[in-house]
Amino acid sequence: MPGVRRTVRARFPADFSRFLAFFTMLATDSDPIVAIATAPGRGGIGVVRISFGRAGEAAAQPMMQALTGQTLAPRHASYVPFLDDGGNALDRGIALYFPAPHSYTGEHVLELQGHGGPIVLQLILQRCIDAGRAFGLRLAEPGEFTRRAFLNDKLDLAQAEAVADLIEASTEAAVRSAGRSLEGAFSRDIHALVEEVITLRMLVEATLDFPEEEIDFLEAADARGKLARIRERLALVLSEARQGALLREGLSVVLAGQPNVGKSSLLNALAGAELAIVTPIAGTTRDKVAQTIQVEGIPLHVIDTAGLRETEDEVEKIGIERTWGEIQRADVVLHLLDARSGVTRDDESIAARFPSGVPIVRVLNKTDLTDVAPGVIGLNGIGDADLCEVRLSAKTGNGIHLLRGELLRIAGWQAGAESVYLARERHLIALRAAQENLRLAAEHADQNSQALDLFAEELRLAQEQLNSITGEFTSDDLLGVIFSRFCIGK
Ligand SMILES: Nc1nc2c(ncn2[C@@H]2O[C@H](COP(=O)(O)OP(=O)(O)OP(=O)(O)O)[C@@H](O)[C@H]2O)c(=O)[nH]1
Ligand SMILES: [Mg+2]
Numbered sequence: 001m002p003g004v005r006r007t008v009r010a011r012f013p014a015d016f017s018r019f020l021a022f023f024t025m026l027a028t029d030s031d032p033i034v035a036i037a038t039a040p041g042r043g044g045i046g047v048v049r050i051s052f053g054r055a056g057e058a059a060a061q062p063m064m065q066a067l068t069g070q071t072l073a074p075r076h077a078s079y080v081p082f083l084d085d086g087g088n089a090l091d092r093g094i095a096l097y098f099p100a101p102h103s104y105t106g107e108h109v110l111e112l113q114g115h116g117g118p119i120v121l122q123l124i125l126q127r128c129i130d131a132g133r134a135f136g137l138r139l140a141e142p143g144e145f146t147r148r149a150f151l152n153d154k155l156d157l158a159q160a161e162a163v164a165d166l167i168e169a170s171t172e173a174a175v176r177s178a179g180r181s182l183e184g185a186f187s188r189d190i191h192a193l194v195e196e197v198i199t200l201r202m203l204v205e206a207t208l209d210f211p212e213e214e215i216d217f218l219e220a221a222d223a224r225g226k227l228a229r230i231r232e233r234l235a236l237v238l239s240e241a242r243q244g245a246l247l248r249e250g251l252s253v254v255l256a257g258q259p260n261v262g263k264s265s266l267l268n269a270l271a272g273a274e275l276a277i278v279t280p281i282a283g284t285t286r287d288k289v290a291q292t293i294q295v296e297g298i299p300l301h302v303i304d305t306a307g308l309r310e311t312e313d314e315v316e317k318i319g320i321e322r323t324w325g326e327i328q329r330a331d332v333v334l335h336l337l338d339a340r341s342g343v344t345r346d347d348e349s350i351a352a353r354f355p356s357g358v359p360i361v362r363v364l365n366k367t368d369l370t371d372v373a374p375g376v377i378g379l380n381g382i383g384d385a386d387l388c389e390v391r392l393s394a395k396t397g398n399g400i401h402l403l404r405g406e407l408l409r410i411a412g413w414q415a416g417a418e419s420v421y422l423a424r425e426r427h428l429i430a431l432r433a434a435q436e437n438l439r440l441a442a443e444h445a446d447q448n449s450q451a452l453d454l455f456a457e458e459l460r461l462a463q464e465q466l467n468s469i470t471g472e473f474t475s476d477d478l479l480g481v482i483f484s485r486f487c488i489g490k
Contacts, residue, residue, distance in 0.1 A: 029151055030054040033140035034128045036121050037489035043116030045093070048124050049489065050137065051148055052108040057099065059135040060108045064097060066131040067112065072097040082112055082124050090127060091120050105145050106152030143486025147479070150471060157471025157482070158187045158427065164486050165248060165422045173297025174247045178422040181244070186421035187470050189237050193434075196230050197463045204456045223455075224445050231438050238431045241423035242412060248422050250292065250299030251411050254326045257336035258346055259283050259307025262365040265394035266336065267291065267304040270403075276304045283307060286319040288326060295404045298413060303330075308350050324353070332359050332410055334403075339364040339372050339391065359386035359410045363403065367393045374399030376406060386410055426482075430465045437462035 030053040037047040052060050064072050068080040069087070072095055081089035093114040103109035114124055129137055143164070150160045162181035169175040180186070203221045255263040259282035267276050267289060276289040289304040303326050306319030327333055333354055337347055342364070354360055367374060372391050379387045390406055392399025441458035444451035471479075 029148070032059060032132060032135055032137040033144055033148075034125065034132065034137055035140040035145070035489035036125055037111075037145075038116060038121075040118060041116075042118065045113050046116035046121040047489075048112045048114070048121060048128060049145065050110045050128060050132070051103070051105040051140075051145060052100075052110070053148075055135040055137075056108055059132065059137075060097065060099075060110060063110060063128075063132060064095070067110075067128065068095050072110075074099050075102070082114055082127070084123075084127055085130065090123050091115055101152065101154075104154065105148035106154045107148060140488060141484070142488050143483030143490060146486060146490055147483040150479075156184075156187050157479075158190065158469055159184060160471075161424060161482060162186075162422060163490065165424075167487065167490065169248075169422070170292075170299060171247065171294050171297040173420075174422060177244050177247055177420045181421040181423070186241070186244075186423065186427075189240075189421075190466055190469050193230065193234055193237065194463055194466050196226070196233070197459055197466065200226050200230070201456065201459045201463065204452065204459065208453060208456060224442070227438065227442055227445060231435070231442065234431065234435055234438065238428070238435060240420055241427055241431055243420045244423040245425060245428055246298055246411055246413060247420065248424065250301055251331045251407070252301045252303065252329060253332045253334060253407060254303045254305060254323075254330035255334050255336060256305055256308060256323060256327055257334075257350065257363075258338075258344075259309055261307070261336040261338045262394045263307065263336050264289070264304050266334070266363065266365065267302055269394045269397055269400050270300075270302055282309075283311070283313070283316055286315055288319075288322055295408060296413065298408065298411060300407060309346070327353075328355055330355075330358055332361060332407060334361050334363050336363045336365050339367045339370045361403070361406055361410070362387070362389040364389060364391040365394050367391050367399065368396045374402060376402050427469050430469050434462040434465035437465065 032050065032053045032055040034048065034050045037049040038045070050063065052063075061071065064070070067082060068078070069083055070078070070080060072078050072080075074097055077094045077096055079092065080095045082091045082093060082095075084090050091114040093112060096111040096113070098104075098109040098111070100106060100108045112124060112128075114120060125139075129139065131137075146155070146160045146163050149155045150157060155163070159182050162178050166175060166178035166182060169178050200223060203223065207221075255266055257263055260280070264276035264278045264285050268274055268278065271291045271293050273291075275291050277284055283306070285304060285306050287306070290301060292299050292301050294300070305323035305326055306316060308320055308323060311317055311320065335347070335351060335354070337343060343351075343362075351360070362379070364372065374393070375391050377389050379389055388406060390399060390403045392403060394400070437458045441455050441462070444455040444458065
């Protein structure tokens with residue numbers, strides 16, 4: 001089976017204990033498994049799925065007989081009873097048999113589509129486990145079906161992750177980009193990059209064997225030009241992946257400022273609902289109020305906090321401590337001010353405590369009470385941190401769209417980006433590491449032939465990083481983490 005071949009090549013461990021663990025894992029990775037594949041709760045239909053693993057057809061045939069009383073034609077929908085051990089129907093539904101390798105997991109798979117009640121599905125599941133006891137059928141772990149699909153070369157790792165992301169996607173844009181990753185767009189781009197790196201590596205490695213020709217090599221083979229093109233392409237993939245990661249993770253936006261400046265009003269205006277209590281009394285908000293809103297499909301986790309001031313009130317003090325905690329964790333801080341007073345001393349001391357490097361948007365609120373017009377201006381931040389000022393009114397809604405626009409800009413969102421794939425932080429880290437390896441390779445190339453072996457080494461490292469995205473050289477630990485975050489039955 002091709003999957004096993006890849007497994008051995010990609011995961012052969014160095015020391016003996018890991019060697020043993022490796023074979024144990026191979027063994028459990030081919031256990032027959034079963035799970036309810038549909039969401040918990042009540043629904044029109046519910047699906048119980050069995051992947052037969054190493055037990056194969058020898059188990060699938062008697063199992064079909066036991067569960068449905070008949071032999072099922074491959075890939076045909078048959079309307080059958082689902083039988084208990086006494087031969088009585090627990091339910092009736094559609095049974096589908098997918099012989100290997102033409103199934104989701106690449107193994108022999110049996111799917112029972114019954115009615116979607118939690119108890120009836122539990123009964124069918126239990127019946128499967130009882131009937132399959134003879135050949136070691138067990139309950140699947142989270143993500144185990146997809147893990148099989150990966151091990152059997154049905155999906156690569158980036159595609160397998162896209163399955164989970166598609167299930168979890170909370171916006172249309174996230175669904176579309178997870179779909180692109182699942183369909184293989186991201187993996188294809190990564191493979192294309194790997195191919196180019198390999199071509200360059202072959203040239204370099206060949207030259208290393210003939211040291212006297214090294215000097216000519218970089219010129220003759222246009223190694224620098226090739227490397228530059230790879231770097232350009234990688235930068236493009238990284239920027240699309242960054243957009244995708246944004247769709248998946250969103251941005252945490254904290255509203256901070258003195259009491260009564262209109263933080264809760266702004267949260268309500270952004271969310272379009274009366275979520276937080278608004279009163280003219282300073283110190284209204286004591287505890288944080290969080291709401292996720294969508295702006296062009298990007299989830300913004302907006303957090304309203306207690307107003308910052310000196311206080312003797314015990315409860316308010318705790319609230320203010322929490323505000324500072326939220327500010328430390330923020331991706332963006334909205335520093336709210338009352339447009340009538342502008343930046344006061346207290347605001348300056350608040351701003352001085354903001355963490356460095358976090359983008360700050362100064363929001364001049366209540367412009368309706370002044371002659372200040374809604375607008376945006378860029379300001380010089382400290383260091384390279386982003387700082388701008390948005391003038392608006394949370395009460396009338398004037399200028400709110402400008403704030404949304406600024407948040408998208410800070411997030412790095414490019415409107416109308418069609419070719420986004422839903423990437424994860426893990427992918428970004430690998431892409432950035434590969435980018436750094438290629439940058440170092442370019443540096444070595446500039447130092448000419450003395451550094452040719454270092455040039456080759458950086459290319460090798462870059463290739464390893466890229467391969468980790470699609471799972472060609474991924475450690476078992478990482479696989480465990482990735483698949484354990486799936487739901488059971490997927
Ligand atoms: N005219 C006007 N009033 C506003 C605006 N935004 C907020 N207010 C008023 O200002 C008062 C305080 O608003 P809140 O949203 O509760 O202020 P806050 O910053 O959350 O206050 P704390 O929770 O006490 O820190 C309320 O009476 C609001 O109606 C605005 O844009 N224009
Ligand atoms: Mg408030």
